[in-house]
Amino acid sequence: MKSARVRIVGPVYGIVTFCLLAAVTGMMVWWTPREETMGDVQKVFYIHLPAAINTFVACFVVFICSVMYLLQRRSWWDDLGFAAAKVAVLLASIVLLTGMIWGRSAWGAWWQWTPRLTFSLILWLLYVVYLMIRPSIESSQRRALICAVYGVIAFMDVPLVWLSTKLLPDIHPKTISMAPEMRLTLLAWFVPMTMLAAGLIVTSMRINRLQRAASEPAEELDEPRLVPAGGQA
Protein backbone atom coordinates (compact mmCIF):
# COMPACT_ATOMS: atom_id res chain seq x y z
CA MET A 1 0.00 0.00 0.00
CA LYS A 2 2.79 2.35 0.94
CA SER A 3 4.79 1.57 -2.21
CA ALA A 4 1.69 2.25 -4.39
CA ARG A 5 1.32 5.62 -2.68
CA VAL A 6 5.01 6.37 -3.18
CA ARG A 7 4.73 5.32 -6.84
CA ILE A 8 2.06 7.94 -7.62
CA VAL A 9 4.00 10.81 -5.99
CA GLY A 10 6.24 11.24 -9.07
CA PRO A 11 3.45 11.39 -11.71
CA VAL A 12 1.30 13.64 -9.48
CA TYR A 13 4.26 15.97 -8.90
CA GLY A 14 4.93 16.04 -12.66
CA ILE A 15 1.29 16.78 -13.51
CA VAL A 16 1.06 19.56 -10.88
CA THR A 17 4.30 21.11 -12.19
CA PHE A 18 3.06 20.92 -15.79
CA CYS A 19 -0.31 22.50 -14.84
CA LEU A 20 1.43 25.31 -12.95
CA LEU A 21 3.76 25.89 -15.90
CA ALA A 22 0.73 26.10 -18.21
CA ALA A 23 -1.03 28.45 -15.75
CA VAL A 24 1.89 30.90 -15.47
CA THR A 25 2.35 30.80 -19.26
CA GLY A 26 -1.32 31.75 -19.68
CA MET A 27 -0.92 34.42 -17.01
CA MET A 28 2.11 35.84 -18.82
CA VAL A 29 0.43 35.82 -22.26
CA TRP A 30 -3.06 37.11 -21.43
CA TRP A 31 -2.87 38.91 -18.08
CA THR A 32 0.54 40.57 -17.80
CA PRO A 33 0.73 43.96 -19.55
CA ARG A 34 3.04 44.53 -22.49
CA GLU A 35 6.12 46.61 -21.74
CA GLU A 36 6.02 49.89 -23.69
CA THR A 37 9.61 50.16 -24.96
CA MET A 38 10.56 46.54 -25.65
CA GLY A 39 7.16 45.09 -26.43
CA ASP A 40 6.48 41.36 -26.04
CA VAL A 41 10.15 40.38 -25.98
CA GLN A 42 10.34 41.75 -22.41
CA LYS A 43 8.23 38.72 -21.42
CA VAL A 44 11.30 36.53 -21.98
CA PHE A 45 12.41 37.88 -18.60
CA TYR A 46 9.76 35.75 -16.78
CA ILE A 47 11.52 32.52 -17.69
CA HIS A 48 15.05 33.96 -17.92
CA LEU A 49 15.38 35.09 -14.29
CA PRO A 50 13.85 32.00 -12.57
CA ALA A 51 16.00 29.78 -14.81
CA ALA A 52 19.09 31.81 -13.84
CA ILE A 53 18.37 31.66 -10.10
CA ASN A 54 17.67 27.92 -10.31
CA THR A 55 20.93 27.46 -12.23
CA PHE A 56 22.75 28.99 -9.27
CA VAL A 57 20.83 26.72 -6.88
CA ALA A 58 21.70 23.63 -8.95
CA CYS A 59 25.38 24.69 -9.04
CA PHE A 60 25.23 25.18 -5.27
CA VAL A 61 23.82 21.64 -4.88
CA VAL A 62 26.78 20.34 -6.95
CA PHE A 63 29.13 22.30 -4.69
CA ILE A 64 27.56 20.95 -1.46
CA CYS A 65 27.55 17.39 -2.82
CA SER A 66 31.18 17.73 -3.85
CA VAL A 67 32.20 18.93 -0.39
CA MET A 68 30.14 16.18 1.28
CA TYR A 69 31.68 13.53 -0.97
CA LEU A 70 35.17 14.72 -0.09
CA LEU A 71 34.23 14.49 3.60
CA GLN A 72 32.25 11.23 3.61
CA ARG A 73 33.21 9.38 0.37
CA ARG A 74 29.62 8.17 -0.12
CA SER A 75 28.52 7.41 -3.69
CA TRP A 76 25.14 8.96 -2.83
CA TRP A 77 26.67 12.46 -2.86
CA ASP A 78 28.38 11.81 -6.19
CA ASP A 79 25.08 10.68 -7.75
CA LEU A 80 23.22 13.71 -6.42
CA GLY A 81 25.97 16.08 -7.58
CA PHE A 82 25.90 14.50 -11.06
CA ALA A 83 22.09 14.89 -11.20
CA ALA A 84 22.31 18.55 -10.15
CA ALA A 85 25.05 19.21 -12.75
CA LYS A 86 22.81 17.88 -15.54
CA VAL A 87 19.99 20.20 -14.45
CA ALA A 88 22.46 23.10 -14.07
CA VAL A 89 23.51 22.64 -17.72
CA LEU A 90 19.87 22.45 -18.85
CA LEU A 91 18.90 25.62 -17.00
CA ALA A 92 22.07 27.49 -17.96
CA SER A 93 21.34 26.61 -21.61
CA ILE A 94 17.87 28.14 -21.23
CA VAL A 95 19.37 31.24 -19.60
CA LEU A 96 21.90 31.70 -22.41
CA LEU A 97 19.46 31.04 -25.25
CA THR A 98 16.63 33.22 -23.88
CA GLY A 99 19.20 35.94 -23.12
CA MET A 100 20.59 35.75 -26.64
CA ILE A 101 17.12 35.97 -28.20
CA TRP A 102 16.23 38.92 -25.98
CA GLY A 103 19.59 40.56 -26.84
CA ARG A 104 18.96 40.13 -30.57
CA SER A 105 15.73 42.07 -30.21
CA ALA A 106 16.86 44.66 -27.64
CA TRP A 107 20.52 45.23 -28.59
CA GLY A 108 20.40 44.11 -32.22
CA ALA A 109 23.07 41.45 -31.60
CA TRP A 110 22.86 37.79 -30.54
CA TRP A 111 25.93 38.09 -28.32
CA GLN A 112 27.98 40.77 -26.58
CA TRP A 113 31.24 39.97 -24.78
CA THR A 114 30.19 41.73 -21.60
CA PRO A 115 31.28 40.45 -18.15
CA ARG A 116 27.86 38.96 -17.23
CA LEU A 117 27.47 37.11 -20.53
CA THR A 118 31.06 35.94 -20.60
CA PHE A 119 31.00 34.58 -17.04
CA SER A 120 27.61 32.93 -17.79
CA LEU A 121 29.07 31.22 -20.85
CA ILE A 122 32.06 30.09 -18.77
CA LEU A 123 29.65 28.70 -16.13
CA TRP A 124 27.80 26.72 -18.80
CA LEU A 125 31.10 25.41 -20.22
CA LEU A 126 32.38 24.45 -16.76
CA TYR A 127 29.37 22.23 -16.06
CA VAL A 128 29.33 20.80 -19.61
CA VAL A 129 32.96 19.77 -18.99
CA TYR A 130 31.86 18.27 -15.63
CA LEU A 131 29.41 16.06 -17.52
CA MET A 132 31.96 15.26 -20.25
CA ILE A 133 34.79 14.15 -17.98
CA ARG A 134 32.63 11.59 -16.11
CA PRO A 135 32.43 8.92 -18.83
CA SER A 136 36.16 9.25 -19.51
CA ILE A 137 37.11 7.95 -16.03
CA GLU A 138 36.54 4.22 -15.56
CA SER A 139 37.01 3.79 -11.82
CA SER A 140 33.85 5.01 -10.07
CA GLN A 141 35.71 6.11 -6.94
CA ARG A 142 38.35 7.99 -8.93
CA ARG A 143 35.59 9.57 -11.05
CA ALA A 144 33.68 10.66 -7.97
CA LEU A 145 36.81 12.13 -6.38
CA ILE A 146 37.88 14.06 -9.50
CA CYS A 147 34.34 15.34 -10.05
CA ALA A 148 34.04 16.40 -6.42
CA VAL A 149 37.23 18.46 -6.63
CA TYR A 150 36.09 19.87 -9.98
CA GLY A 151 32.61 20.63 -8.58
CA VAL A 152 34.12 22.76 -5.83
CA ILE A 153 36.34 24.68 -8.28
CA ALA A 154 33.56 25.15 -10.87
CA PHE A 155 31.30 26.78 -8.29
CA MET A 156 33.80 29.67 -7.98
CA ASP A 157 32.32 31.10 -11.19
CA VAL A 158 28.83 31.54 -9.67
CA PRO A 159 29.77 34.59 -7.51
CA LEU A 160 31.52 36.05 -10.56
CA VAL A 161 28.31 35.79 -12.63
CA TRP A 162 26.30 37.23 -9.75
CA LEU A 163 28.63 40.16 -9.02
CA SER A 164 29.73 40.93 -12.59
CA THR A 165 27.08 43.57 -13.27
CA LYS A 166 27.62 45.13 -9.83
CA LEU A 167 31.40 45.37 -9.94
CA LEU A 168 32.16 45.75 -13.64
CA PRO A 169 30.80 47.99 -16.39
CA ASP A 170 28.12 45.99 -18.21
CA ILE A 171 25.20 46.66 -20.53
CA HIS A 172 23.21 43.78 -18.99
CA PRO A 173 20.16 45.21 -17.14
CA LYS A 174 20.88 45.58 -13.40
CA THR A 175 17.46 46.53 -12.05
CA ILE A 176 14.15 46.59 -13.86
CA SER A 177 11.15 48.64 -12.78
CA MET A 178 7.98 46.61 -13.18
CA ALA A 179 4.26 47.11 -12.81
CA PRO A 180 2.65 45.13 -9.94
CA GLU A 181 1.14 42.62 -12.44
CA MET A 182 4.59 42.05 -13.95
CA ARG A 183 6.14 41.51 -10.50
CA LEU A 184 3.41 39.02 -9.57
CA THR A 185 3.89 37.12 -12.83
CA LEU A 186 7.64 36.96 -12.23
CA LEU A 187 7.11 35.62 -8.70
CA ALA A 188 4.57 33.10 -10.01
CA TRP A 189 7.08 31.82 -12.59
CA PHE A 190 9.51 30.95 -9.80
CA VAL A 191 7.10 28.29 -8.44
CA PRO A 192 6.92 25.88 -11.43
CA MET A 193 10.52 26.55 -12.45
CA THR A 194 11.80 25.67 -8.96
CA MET A 195 9.50 22.63 -8.82
CA LEU A 196 10.74 21.60 -12.24
CA ALA A 197 14.40 21.93 -11.25
CA ALA A 198 13.83 19.96 -8.02
CA GLY A 199 11.81 17.27 -9.80
CA LEU A 200 14.40 16.84 -12.53
CA ILE A 201 17.24 16.62 -9.99
CA VAL A 202 15.36 13.93 -8.02
CA THR A 203 14.52 11.94 -11.18
CA SER A 204 18.11 12.18 -12.45
CA MET A 205 19.33 11.14 -9.02
CA ARG A 206 17.11 8.03 -9.13
CA ILE A 207 18.43 7.22 -12.62
CA ASN A 208 22.01 7.56 -11.39
CA ARG A 209 21.30 5.26 -8.41
CA LEU A 210 19.66 2.66 -10.68
CA GLN A 211 22.56 2.80 -13.14
CA ARG A 212 25.12 2.50 -10.35
CA ALA A 213 23.23 -0.40 -8.77
CA ALA A 214 23.21 -2.19 -12.12
CA SER A 215 26.88 -1.64 -12.86
CA GLU A 216 28.58 -1.98 -9.50
CA PRO A 217 28.76 -4.65 -6.81
CA ALA A 218 26.42 -4.13 -3.85
CA GLU A 219 29.21 -3.20 -1.45
CA GLU A 220 30.06 -0.09 -3.48
CA LEU A 221 26.60 1.36 -2.82
CA ASP A 222 27.17 1.24 0.87
CA GLU A 223 26.64 3.70 3.62
CA PRO A 224 29.75 5.43 4.99
CA ARG A 225 32.28 2.98 6.33
CA LEU A 226 32.41 3.04 10.07
CA VAL A 227 35.95 3.32 11.33
CA PRO A 228 36.48 2.01 14.86
CA ALA A 229 38.16 4.44 17.22
CA GLY A 230 41.92 4.14 16.88
CA GLY A 231 41.68 1.47 14.17
CA GLN A 232 41.36 1.02 10.43
CA ALA A 233 38.20 0.15 8.56
Add this chain to the structure above:
Amino acid sequence: MNATQYAILAYAVSFILIGGFAMWSWLEHSRLTRSGRGRGGF
Protein backbone atom coordinates in the same frame (compact mmCIF):
# COMPACT_ATOMS: atom_id res chain seq x y z
CA MET B 1 11.38 39.21 -36.84
CA ASN B 2 9.43 41.44 -34.47
CA ALA B 3 9.46 41.48 -30.64
CA THR B 4 6.51 39.07 -30.37
CA GLN B 5 8.18 36.53 -32.65
CA TYR B 6 11.42 36.73 -30.63
CA ALA B 7 9.44 36.10 -27.42
CA ILE B 8 7.67 33.09 -28.98
CA LEU B 9 11.03 31.76 -30.19
CA ALA B 10 12.55 32.11 -26.69
CA TYR B 11 9.68 30.24 -25.01
CA ALA B 12 9.57 27.58 -27.74
CA VAL B 13 13.29 26.87 -27.34
CA SER B 14 12.97 26.77 -23.53
CA PHE B 15 9.98 24.41 -23.55
CA ILE B 16 11.64 22.11 -26.09
CA LEU B 17 14.73 21.86 -23.87
CA ILE B 18 12.71 21.32 -20.68
CA GLY B 19 10.30 18.89 -22.34
CA GLY B 20 13.10 16.97 -24.02
CA PHE B 21 15.06 16.57 -20.81
CA ALA B 22 11.96 15.64 -18.78
CA MET B 23 10.87 13.10 -21.40
CA TRP B 24 14.35 11.56 -21.58
CA SER B 25 14.51 11.33 -17.77
CA TRP B 26 11.09 9.74 -17.57
CA LEU B 27 11.84 7.20 -20.33
CA GLU B 28 15.24 6.32 -18.87
CA HIS B 29 13.79 5.94 -15.38
CA SER B 30 10.96 3.76 -16.70
CA ARG B 31 13.38 1.60 -18.68
CA LEU B 32 15.68 1.05 -15.72
CA THR B 33 12.81 0.38 -13.32
CA ARG B 34 10.99 -1.97 -15.71
CA SER B 35 14.11 -3.96 -16.49
CA GLY B 36 14.58 -4.45 -12.74
CA ARG B 37 18.21 -3.39 -12.87
CA GLY B 38 19.69 -2.77 -9.46
CA ARG B 39 18.07 -1.71 -6.25
CA GLY B 40 17.83 1.99 -7.06
CA GLY B 41 16.00 4.22 -4.61
CA PHE B 42 16.78 7.77 -3.65
